[in-house]
Amino acid sequence: MSTCPNGHQSGTDDWCEVCGHRMSASAVPSASVNSGAARPVASGYDPDATAAAEPCPTCGTPREGRALFCEECRYNFQTHTATTFVPAPAPPSPPSPGFPPYQRYESQRSRPSQMNRPAEPLAPEAVTPGEEGDSGDFLLTPPSAPSTPAAPSRPEAAAAPEPLAPEVTTWVATVAADRDYFTAMMARSGPDATGLYFPSYSPELRLPLIGNQITIGRRRHSTGEAPDIDLSRAPEDPGVSHQHAVLVQQPDGGWSVVDQDSTNGTTVNGAADPIQPYLPVPLKEGDRVHVGAWTTITVGRG
Incomplete structure (x- = not known):
């Protein structure tokens, strides 16, 4: 075989x-291959x-x-x-590198019930119709125990009104070129003011007074030190000192001005005489502080 x-x-x-x-x-x-014997053929079959x-x-x-x-x-x-x-089953192919073999897990989510149960009837007191003007929906409320009559309330003293918080007021300094102050200064200076001209364009500047002190003066280009109100901006006022004056906040929230022994002095509300150096001068809302050749600083509540 x-x-x-x-x-x-x-x-x-x-x-x-x-x-x-x-x-x-x-x-x-080999005999069946190389024998060369002719197969029997009869009648063309x-x-x-x-x-x-x-x-x-x-x-x-x-x-x-x-x-x-x-x-x-x-x-x-x-x-x-x-x-x-029956041919032998082919061997399983090895898993691809880097991928774990797939495992089928049973879903852990809850399944809906296969039994359709009728709804349970609600107690009449558990159904509260909507008020007039509502959409007509009903609210389901649990039955409540019978209420007992409440005790009569005693009159209580009226609650005292809460004290109002103090109003916080922000002061603002408005810096502008004042032609009237420039004309009066030129008349008092005489020949020393020769060559000074009122600027043709000087935009108004509004600065909030934040902090306890606001310095007024011109920037020192050698050191880069600059005051809070820098009057070296164009057009630069040549009559302002580098440390000219200081606005100091008072305990009541107001402000006062203190001259820092400047070269040309500081005046208030168009006065002819400058204020004393290092002596605070209280300011009211709308008061004007004059420094340099034409600069006027008006203080007021913002």
Whole structure:
């Protein structure tokens, strides 16, 4: 007996009787290959030609020569039955690197009930119709226990009104070129003011007074030190000292002005005489502080 490539013992040398696999060329006897004996042919009948044209009754594939089994479905032409050979399952492919094998987990989410139960009737006192003007919906309220009459309330003293917080007022300094102050200063200065001209354009500047002290003067370009109200901006007032004056906040929230012993002095509300150096002068809302050749600083509540 011969052995097919699948390891089955077969009594035939061309096709395996078990699985229908073609025997290897080495298993075919040499006498059947090289004998050269002519097959019997009578009255034009060729058995090989007839077998080759025979279709498989299961899948319709033409039979190759005198093959025992169909090449497609392994139908057994000798026993006229389907083959019982079941090929071994292919080994599982290894998982891709970097990806864990897939695992199926049962969902942990809650599922709806499969039983449709009728709604339970509500007690009449649990249904409260909406008030007039509402949308008409009903509110579900739990039944409440019978209420007991409340004790008569005693008259209480009226609550004292809460004290109002003190109003926070922000003061503002308005810096502008004052032509009237410039004309009066030129008249008092005489020949010393020759060559001074009132600026043709000087935009008004409003600055909030924040903090306890606001310095007035001109920037020192050598050191970069600049006061809070810097009058070195264009047009620069040449009569203002680098440390000219200081606005100081008073305990009542108001402000006063203190001259810092400037070269040309500080005047208030168009006065002819400057104020004393280092002596605070209280200011009221709307008071005007004059410094330099034409600058007037008006203080007031913002």
